Amino acid sequence: MLTKKAYYAFQALTHLVEKYNEGPVLISEIAEERKIPLKFLENILLHLKNTGILDSKKGKGGGYFLKNSPSEIKIAKVFRLIDGPIAMLPCVSLYFYQRCENCNEKFCGLHDILVEVRDATLAIMENRTLADLILRDKNPVGGLVSPEM
Amino acid sequence: MLTKKAYYAFQALTHLVEKYNEGPVLISEIAEERKIPLKFLENILLHLKNTGILDSKKGKGGGYFLKNSPSEIKIAKVFRLIDGPIAMLPCVSLYFYQRCENCNEKFCGLHDILVEVRDATLAIMENRTLADLILRDKNPVGGLVSPEM
DNA sequence: AAAAAGTCTACCGGTTTGGTAGGGTGTTTA
DNA sequence: TAAACACCCTACCAAACCGGTAGACTTTTT
Incomplete structure (x- = not known):
């Protein structure tokens, strides 16, 4: 079974795919819309950034966004990054x-x-x-x- | 990933398939030959008995054995019984x-x-x-x- | 300089995993 | 009928993992 962490990761990524090319998305927005605990989501997104899937921008107008085109990231890769x-x-x-x-x-x-x-x-x-x-x-x-x- | 419990279960079942029709097999024999902690294996085999896969016999000449023909038990069933x-x-x-x-x-x-x-x-x-x-x-x-x- | 927003470190309670201990119960055989 | 045999049952336990929280820090923008 997927861990909740991986499940949340996929939910967040889904959100970011939907907003692809619309600029950075706030952690808080993702957390709210997808009903993911904020601080937990912080960890997850940071992890996805450190492993090269996401990138981020600080300060006003900042947030997270996909580093590459959605079609370039395989599901298998995300799975392995989070759940092994x-x-x-x-x-x-x-x-x-x-x-x-x-x-x-x-x-x-x-x-x-x-x-x-x-x-x-x-x-x-x-x-x-x-x-x-x-x-x-x-x-x-x-x-x-x-x-x- | 399989839990160790499920892994041990499959090892023990493999052993019992090899000895099918040779009468009951001692827990201790399985534990020794397959290098499974004895008391842990006891739990596992008992569980497999309670769920209808195995049967047992007490006293001298006793041990565990498959209740049905090996070809009648699907891998999926064993998996679900142990790991869900x-x-x-x-x-x-x-x-x-x-x-x-x-x-x-x-x-x-x-x-x-x-x-x-x-x-x-x-x-x-x-x-x-x-x-x-x-x-x-x-x-x-x-x-x-x-x-x- | 203040506000915005991500970053980092640390912690924590509950559950699951992977066992161990030890006595109880039913069977066989001498 | 008692000893030996072998499974049965209950309870316990340490370590790891899971899911989540807290709070201070850094960077960027206005």
Whole structure:
């Protein structure tokens, strides 16, 4: 499960994507609109800044904003920055790999299954970006093609 | 990430699958061979018994054993019994669903992505069973078909 | 200089995790 | 029938993590 920290991070990023190119956004605005505890959000945004996702401006007219285009930041990256490994065991992780002491990966059935899970998860998370977080109508009244038919 | 409890559970189950139809297996045997703290393992096996995966026999010649055939127990089930939800957010979970307060699922991009992740994960975990945990040779010297070619 | 707004350090209570201790209970066998 | 065997049950515990708070500090703008 995602931690609340990661959940809040994604909410805040969603907000910043919606306001992309509208200049810096106040922490307090995000906190209020997304119902995130202010001081907790401060930590999160600062962390996202220190890891290169966000940038900020102090003083009047300041706030936080995305450093790069939303479509350049993969969901997987954000996830790893906040919550760490995506894989379900260290011996299956690409970015946080650690050998497991008690089992031989070559003959561990669990290892196999969790590698599959990891790959299936990454196939999605590495191909979605912050741009995919924002509102799109999921049930358009008319279809895309031949809406009258 | 899996908790240690779940990891140990899968190790113990793997052991019991290997000894399936050889009668009850001692907790102490599993603990020793799989290097799992004995008293911790007791808890885990008892839990797996109480939830219907395992059965046990007391007294001399006793021990734990699988209640049903290994191929009848899905990996997803064991996972849920020990670690709970497979989904990454409560609002995306099938077995542990909870509405999220701050966002409208219909217009939440994160929700969409995590539903995809859930489905991809379940496609694997619901189609693998305890039988898939045991040793198979992953790199046979000869192929399955026309090994000489 | 004052106000605005992010930055930094520190702390803290509650829950979960990963165990440990020790006696209780049911079964088998000598 | 009693000893040995092996699981069962309750309770406890330390460390880590999670979610959040407090408050002073720095930088920027007006």
